[in-house]
Amino acid sequence: MAKKRLLRTEGILAMATRAIRTIRRDPISDLAQFEAFACNVPHANPPTPDAKTPDVRVFREFRNHEIVTPDGRRIPMWIFADPQKPSSFPSEAMRFREGQLVHSTASLSVNTHTIHHHGIEPTPFNDGVGHTSFEPSGNYTYQFSTEVDGTYFYHCHKNTVLHFEMGLYGMLLIDPPEGEGFVRRANAVVPYDVEAVWAVDDIDPLWHDFHHDAGFSCPNGENAGLNDFRPEHFLISGVFSPDTREDPRVTVRARLGQTILIRLLNAGYTIQTTTFHPDVTPEIIALDGRTLGDPRHSRYSRPRQLLANQGIRLSSAQRVNLLIRPQKRGRFPVTFEYRQYVQGDLLHTAETFIEVI
């Protein structure tokens, strides 16, 4: 410590001759606006603006939940649940058909949360972002239409760094007008036989004991270490690795001649690379809920066949739709590498299998 002080004194003396200039932060032009951005986001449960009669309604409520690791550790989770259904992690998926007007109602009895339907592009009131609208504390109905089929997800957008990690997310799938079993490929709608949804996630159990406002802005803005994420558990669609090798929620089983659709999401805070055995090399047909080559919005792109052993690298929230048409029978591994987002350290490799019979 004494040595440290000495160094600092030297620094001050050096500075005295050099006069270090300061680049100031901007002033807070409007304190109310500043507080509404972070610590005092308005809480409200307004009626949905410009509300229309919906084609489909979906309900989600906040629940506490718990998952158990393969070695018996209990991890507290927060989830959005369908009030009619038991709790699950990831949160219960939403599934719609293209061209529907949706009312998605959040019931938030415990603190405030929001639902952001990620990739869906509605008005700000229906976008679930507190600092561009409000945070509901009771019931709010989000209104949007399902204009473009594809793979989306939904999650809480309050103190997202923590709430997303806690499990407040689920898939949101939009089928083409033909319905489930069909997917858009370029300018056509094609059938598939087997569907797999892989939400690839990582869990730092330390974070799961935090208060829901941990590290939140004013009044104290304490250092909660929310920039320091050290995952210890690695999951696919709620299944812990290495159970991913056997659990039918992750493994894929298809007959030779069938077409497999895989919907892949990075639902974590690691950089993830998914690599398929060469005999099940997929074709990328959509990214982020936009079909490659779809003449409506994406005629500047095309579906792309991956090369053998070419990995698919996704950062948080990216989605990809993959089509596989296996040419032979066998049990083919798929690996998922999880890497730290600064140092790039390989933290874990999970595995599952595509079995072609």
Place this chain on the structure above:
Amino acid sequence: MPRKLRKLALPMLEPRSFWEKSMKIKITQNQLDRRQFLDIAKWGMLSASLMALGVRQGSAGFGKGGGGGGDGTPAHPFQVTLTVTEALVEMVDEVPIYHWVYELSETTRAAGPQFPGPVLQFTEGNVIDLTVHNTLDEPHSFTIPDVVDTGPIAPNQSIVVSFAAPSAGTYLYFDSLNAPVNRVLGLHGAFIVHPRTGNTPFSRPTPAVLRLFNDLGGEDFPGDPWRRERDLIWLFHTIDPVFNEIAHEGREIDADQFNLEFLPTYFTINGRSGFFSAHNPDTAPRGTIGQPALIRNLNAGMAVHSPHIHGNHVYLLSENGRPEEDVNLLDTWSLDPLDRRDLLLPFIIPPDIPKTAWPPKEERFPLAYPMHCHMELSQTANGGNYPQGLITHWEISGLHGQEEAPPHGRDTRHGN
């Protein structure tokens, strides 16, 4: 037991005003639970091997009389003078963090240190005579990979390099010495090159890029074509104050240790974070429906980012200077350290607003949406304070024709 949190090194100045009163930021002792700092000898042995003041040519097709194009570029080389200096940069919580920065010297006066460095913009083929002064105590450089490299400039020395602006696109200039340390401590900025002709931002657009730009303003994108004055820059950066403090103390930073132990603690976009980047007109895109904007993404920091935009998907136009063969439409894209990616925010009607609810009556313009990094750790400042990190807003101010498209500026933060 929670793991010990690493606290910031005590900065030279205390946080001021609003945050001091209401945020109660606790900056305690230099508690480095995860790290063991090597005892590094003070810098002093490098100088012998340094280049003396000299003139070098850039590697990109330097030729006499470059410029003089039909767009009014002068036949004379452009004279640019940058000074490598130091500054305290206030973070979003007003904690001042020591940085090394570039300062642009104008003809009459110095512009003040900037963080990030000044945006340098040229037209393809322009010849630039760049003078770089190093006023600091260790060697520094100015580098644009594959374009120009001053090599090490010794303390209190200057180097002049001449080079030609390469093909149109987005480049990052930075100090490449002791990589990545000098770059990440603040010595970086955007270098933009415009094409001589054409209706795209590229010298040689791919067919897909060309088709998209030809379509802007047409049937599928009613409104305006691309307009250069609406271009924006999003320069992403990460700061670990522990290392800035070592530099402040005049100690050398070991690059291996830096790589190994860097813990991003502040996250900036164009030098600002959170509320301040969300409300900065040079960072936050604004326009009516049908006023597309080109956004140049650069990553000068240490983390892989995953920028995500609400309200509109964006077209990814180019990756590290190379226009894309396939232009993908994304709501989330990756940005590795040193990556540059140009994208087009189309400013279309947010597609999932029900047709029967457009234009909104009960909800009012402007419609505001966030763009933020989805590696959500980046939404923090000093371990909390969500969302005072890597975020901005964008706004749809109305229907097309309701308002002139505002030009977006290219400001960075100036100190004085």
